[in-house]
Amino acid sequence: MKKQGIYQTDLGIGNGWIHFGSKNGEAFSQLSFIDIGDMNNDCIKTELDGNQIIITVMLNDMPSSIQIDTETEKGVFDVFSIGFHKELELQLISDIPAFDNHHIVVPEKNIHELQAHQDYISEQVENKLQFTLSDSEVLAYAKKHGIDVENHHDIKSCLAIMDKLCYTIQQDGVNYTHDKQHCGTIAQMEYAFQHDHHTNCRGLALILAGILRAYGYRASAVECRPLSGDVHVVCEVYLEDLKKWVMMDPTNDLVYYQNTTPLSLIELREAMINHAELSLNENANRNGKELDIMSLLAFMSNKMFYFVKAIDSCEDKTITNDNAICLTSKELMNEECEWKITTNNIAAYYQKLF
Structure with a gap:
């Protein structure tokens, strides 16, 4: 068998390079997620058995x-x-x-792909989007579970809502077992409570959007899709005081x-293309752990198509084919x-004028 090399494959959660060989006289391997620039993660165990390489990674x-x-x-x-099980072609x-050594990069290939797909327009259209706001049952349920804030209908209030949600329910990693059939904010929250107060990015985004609507904000869960690979789901909310949409990621x-302006998804896309300097809100964290903005931008760099x-x-x-609007380049x-x-009409997608 081959004693060393690099295999490329689609792992289902992103394209990867599997480096294998030996280190200090022992079988050794590293895993790189090339689409999101998470490079050279040490695998905890590498075993050889005839033509088989068996790798254990966290x-x-x-x-x-x-x-x-x-x-x-x-x-x-x-x-x-x-x-989760995936058959691999290598x-x-x-x-x-x-x-x-392990390091994070924003893959330039992803930025070049974003640059190559920028044919957007912004032309006023008749309103198509609808938001059912101020649902008293959802609001009461959220407050019962500690998501109770003084609402000034501004970014600080939205951040306070997200902070309390993320304290109550957390993202549980690579969870493909989440039931997409649960419709409604309360049903999504009940599902999370049944699973030790955990859900996936989709569940968190749907819950945050529903609670924000219950507090009176126009808000939607948004699927951020790559050209190929895994989807990440976030939330966007319209802030009347800023007269703009803002992306919130409860994961x-x-x-x-x-600078001091919170960004929408399309604005984040443009900022990444222009290599703009970006920052995060003070309380940003993942399950209580500090975040690295480079790894976040690397992760998002192939989710913006x-x-x-x-x-x-x-x-x-919920977001289904007959109840879905997609913004993409022409x-x-x-x-x-x-x-x-x-x-590809930004105004049609965001409905900026109310």
């Missing part, structure tokens, strides 16, 4: 296994605690492993700022048009 504190057959260049990826791209209890949210944001509907509009409305 992902979000969950033991995971990668098994490679070097003869067939096929393999499997398993995250046992959540029942390609040997180098006979020499590139072992290095990381964060808002991005350029399609933005999908509900046309009608209310408690008995060049990509014919690539993945599964939604009821696909547009």
Whole structure:
């Protein structure tokens, strides 16, 4: 069998390089997530058995296994605690492993792809988006569970709501077991409470959007989609005092700022293309852990090609094909048009004028 090299494969949570070889006379491997620039993560165990390489790696504190057959260049990826299983097709791209210290980069390939897809317009249209606000049952349920703030209808109030939500319910890593069928904020919260106060990014975004609407804000959960790979779900809220939309990510209890201005998703996309200096809100954290803005930007750099949210944001509907609007560049509009409305018109997507 090959004793060293680099395999490239789609792990289902992103494209990866698997470096394998030896270090200090022992079998050794590292895993790089090349789409999000999370490079050279040491694997905790590497075993060789004939043509088989068996690698154990920790992902979000969950033991995971990668098994490679070097003869067939096929393999499997398993995250046992959540029942995730992926059959792998592997390609040997180098006979020499590139072992290095762990580091984070924003992949320039992703920035170049964003630059290549910038054909957006902004033309006023008749309102299509609908928001059901001030649901008293949702508001009472949220307050009952500690998400109770003095609401001044501003960014500080929204941040306080998100802070309390993130204290009450947390993101649980690579969770593909979350039930997307739970419709409504209360049902999403009950699901999280049944799972030790944890849910995935989708659940958190749906809950935050629903609670914000209950407090009287226009808010939607938004799917941030890559050209290929895993989706990340966040929330956007319209702030009357700022006259703009702002992205809030409850997975990381964060808002991005350029200077002192909180950014929408399309503004974050533009800022990343321009390599602008960005900052986070003071309380930003992931499950109580400090955040590194470089790793966050690296993660988001391949999630900014399609933005999908509900046309009608209310408690008995969710983001589905017939209730979804997608904002993407004109060049990509014919690539993945599964939604009821696909547009490159920023004004149509955000409905800036009320």
